[in-house]
Amino acid sequence: MKPVIISDPYPRSLSLIFTKQKLQMLRKSFMIITAPDKNKRKFYEKNISKATFIMGQPDLDKELLIKATKLRAIFNVESNFMDNMDYDFCFQKGIHVLATSPVFSKPVAELALGLTLSLIRNIHGSHQKFLESKEIYGLESNDNSFLLTNKKIGIIGLGDLSKSLIPLLKPFSDKISVYDPWVPNKIISDQGMESISLNKMFSSCDVIYILAAITKNNQSIIDKKLLNKLKKNSSLILMSRAAVMNFKDFYLRAKKGDIFAALDVFPTEPVNKNDPIRKLKNVLFSAHRAGALNGAFTEMGDIVYEDMMLIIKNLPPRLCKRAERETVGLLRSKPISIN
Numbered sequence: 001m002k003p004v005i006i007s008d009p010y011p012r013s014l015s016l017i018f019t020k021q022k023l024q025m026l027r028k029s030f031m032i033i034t035a036p037d038k039n040k041r042k043f044y045e046k047n048i049s050k051a052t053f054i055m056g057q058p059d060l061d062k063e064l065l066i067k068a069t070k071l072r073a074i075f076n077v078e079s080n081f082m083d084n085m086d087y088d089f090c091f092q093k094g095i096h097v098l099a100t101s102p103v104f105s106k107p108v109a110e111l112a113l114g115l116t117l118s119l120i121r122n123i124h125g126s127h128q129k130f131l132e133s134k135e136i137y138g139l140e141s142n143d144n145s146f147l148l149t150n151k152k153i154g155i156i157g158l159g160d161l162s163k164s165l166i167p168l169l170k171p172f173s174d175k176i177s178v179y180d181p182w183v184p185n186k187i188i189s190d191q192g193m194e195s196i197s198l199n200k201m202f203s204s205c206d207v208i209y210i211l212a213a214i215t216k217n218n219q220s221i222i223d224k225k226l227l228n229k230l231k232k233n234s235s236l237i238l239m240s241r242a243a244v245m246n247f248k249d250f251y252l253r254a255k256k257g258d259i260f261a262a263l264d265v266f267p268t269e270p271v272n273k274n275d276p277i278r279k280l281k282n283v284l285f286s287a288h289r290a291g292a293l294n295g296a297f298t299e300m301g302d303i304v305y306e307d308m309m310l311i312i313k314n315l316p317p318r319l320c321k322r323a324e325r326e327t328v329g330l331l332r333s334k335p336i337s338i339n
Contacts, residue, residue: 002029003031004051005055022305029308030308057335074090079101083329105160105163113165126141144260152173155176159212162178179196203229205234213241251277262286264288264290307320
């Protein structure tokens with residue numbers, strides 16, 4: 001009998017995350033049972049006892065997991081650990097809980113750099129004026145523009161996204177400061193960066209990246225108190241989770257017009273057509289598209305397959321991100337519905 005995979009990857013699909021060749025290899029090595037869109041509880045009660053792997057992020061309480069006597073790993077292909085399963089039971093039973101989030105780090109990092117350069121040199125605004133035959137030439141076109149070179153850069157959250165972004169930033173500046181209460185100061189300093197408080201970061205940095213995961217402790221942590229500390233003409237780039245920032249406070253701060261921002265995520269998506277945030281001329285908008293590349297999704301399938309093959313050989317997974325016993329219960333990511 002082949003090991004059984006329960007396939008329940010919504011909002012992903014197997015055809016999205018696996019190439020045809022990789023999907024053939026998966027079907028050759030495993031029996032795949034597809035979860036239905038409805039009556040999931042009944043399906044899992046009947047089938048979870050057969051599963052060696054679950055590919056998806058279903059609600060799994062202890063009552064269900066007790067039946068999963070063959071289960072070796074749960075692969076969260078939505079890529080954000082959510083408060084929807086009994087993680088303690090999984091840890092006790094040696095069931096790996098893994099996320100495919102590492103595949104998004106490089107695409108997000110590259111777009112973050114692109115947004116930054118457009119923001120500080122107004123590339124997007126200059127392009128729009130040219131289309132409207134209102135272009136401005138030379139020095140006058142660069143009001144409020146500045147170089148990224150040698151600027152003070154602040155990074156909130158030293159996770160996968162930061163680890164891909166920092167090497168892209170270092171050729172521009174080595175003045176990089178980090179805020180992450182989950183990371184020891186020594187790790188930050190060993191990478192040539194400075195550990196810093198949020199108050200100091202917002203009052204001193206020229207460019208700030210918000211790259212933190214959302215937890216029960218940091219929701220709306222970027223509030224009016226911090227936003228009002230931003231220097232004139234400084235730039236704020238939000239690439240991780242919208243819930244980290246109080247958007248009402250952000251709107252009021254950005255409305256003053258003396259700072260700049262780039263946003264890839266929003267509290268409600270799609271953003272309401274009448275949301276006043278759309279009228280902010282000093283904000284560069286991106287519709288939650290930073291990580292959404294075909295190459296990232298097929299890499300997701302690659303790392304899931306490779307880690308499955310390691311686990312089958314009684315080896316530890318090496319490519320997907322593991323849920324950590326001490327921190328996974330603090331995470332508060334919302335499920336997504338758009339790939």
